[in-house]
Amino acid sequence: MVPLAMQEPACAAIECQDCGFYRIGLFMGLDSGDTTLLDRYVKKKHMLKRGQVLYRAGEAFTCVYAIRSGSVKTYISTDDGRLQITGFHIPGELLGLNAMDDKRYNCDAMALETTSVCEISLDCFEALARQIPSAHYQMLRMMSKEIKLNQELMLLLGKKSAEERLATYLLTLSRRFALRNYSPTRFNLSMSRGDIGDYLGIAEETVCRIFTRFQEEGVVTTERRHIILNDLKRLSAIACEPCH
Amino acid sequence: MVPLAMQEPACAAIECQDCGFYRIGLFMGLDSGDTTLLDRYVKKKHMLKRGQVLYRAGEAFTCVYAIRSGSVKTYISTDDGRLQITGFHIPGELLGLNAMDDKRYNCDAMALETTSVCEISLDCFEALARQIPSAHYQMLRMMSKEIKLNQELMLLLGKKSAEERLATYLLTLSRRFALRNYSPTRFNLSMSRGDIGDYLGIAEETVCRIFTRFQEEGVVTTERRHIILNDLKRLSAIACEPCH
């Protein structure tokens, strides 16, 4: 078994054509020669159209999904139709892992746009995990990271003004794009204003109003879903981020 | 390595006098004969007074803590002093695990009352985990469970009215007590009104106002921190819980 405190494994240059697995932390421990493993274990490939559902809360936990392209939102909802989006997920991310506790998905997952995912059955996933010594440890890290993100979202939902929420959101996106070598200041959103509102805990209309306010102040430029961040410093000042 | 889908291990009747480890899922795979393991690995015992800090966000991840008695709140905060409580933790729970990703605690942990914890150094914890085949898997389950709880809190923070928030909170407490064979309808809170507000994303005053409203309607009876839930059905109707 691998010690818990092991160093971050170097990112082996492995690529599964189907899934972009090479980007997924979990599989970074794999040696290039093991690429065939992926092909052996990754069975199905799915294509989802905008609005199609990958899984629903309460369904039995049978598969893990790796996003290959596109994007997915996960959300939970009340009986009377209110919903809270818990995350937007992009290529390279793994979905479904947090059904591990009670063997049922605890949220819905829906494609935001045309999205391609690899479905990995639980059996295959376990077999794959057994082949990779650090797999469990990597999974722990992934979940630990998700918990950290969730806590920051809780701070946002519990204590921030609408303006701070949107600024925080734009900055988070910016950094996420930067990590993937996309422009941190110019990007297209795959989610609607309504989705942003359902993620930030504010009304769609409020999202719009604050976008226009930011635009009037010159902080951002928006053209429907195309966003340009003109002043990251300013945005960061507005966002009021958690201190560490 | 243990298959991911293994059954919930039977709760072995093991008790570590120091830590109440027998209650912690992680160690339920241990055979009774292995009790000495615990004594070997669990080094320090800490006593905290109300308000004392166990660890702070940003500090290096060196220890995991098992709560033996008392209770602890974890929270993250902004530079300007606003804070969001992310959880209240009670005996048998393990604290610090979600520092696994970046090797730093991502929140503060503070005792709500006189609290006794077992400190387990990371080295010891790893060694202990190596002795227990299902340890990593149990940790995954624990974190998966935490993610699920966090998501429910997000729904509450993002979409619920103050009344729904408090009702949800009281019900959650009630169930938590019931699981431990305490009365689900009569209990004492270890947290202040302010803490409840900082957890539910509402002001202390609002918490008070809604407590009195509930009391006027006969749903609960409160006497400072002593709470009696008179009508769980009603409370549940108010709470508007997530559907599964």
Added chain:
DNA sequence: CGCCCTGTTGAATCTGGTCAAACTAAGTGG
């Protein structure tokens, strides 16, 4: 070309926050 979905803006309303003050319980020290 026209429909529908998304986004935007305005006006009225309201929930919950803020500020201030009174009150209670529990210590604390002389």
Added chain:
DNA sequence: CCACTTAGTTTGACCAGATTCAACAGGGCG
């Protein structure tokens, strides 16, 4: 044991930010 301090709780008055409802604009797609 009592005066005094402190922390926690409760209530009231007022206000502001955000929601709701409604109308409308503009793109994209059939």
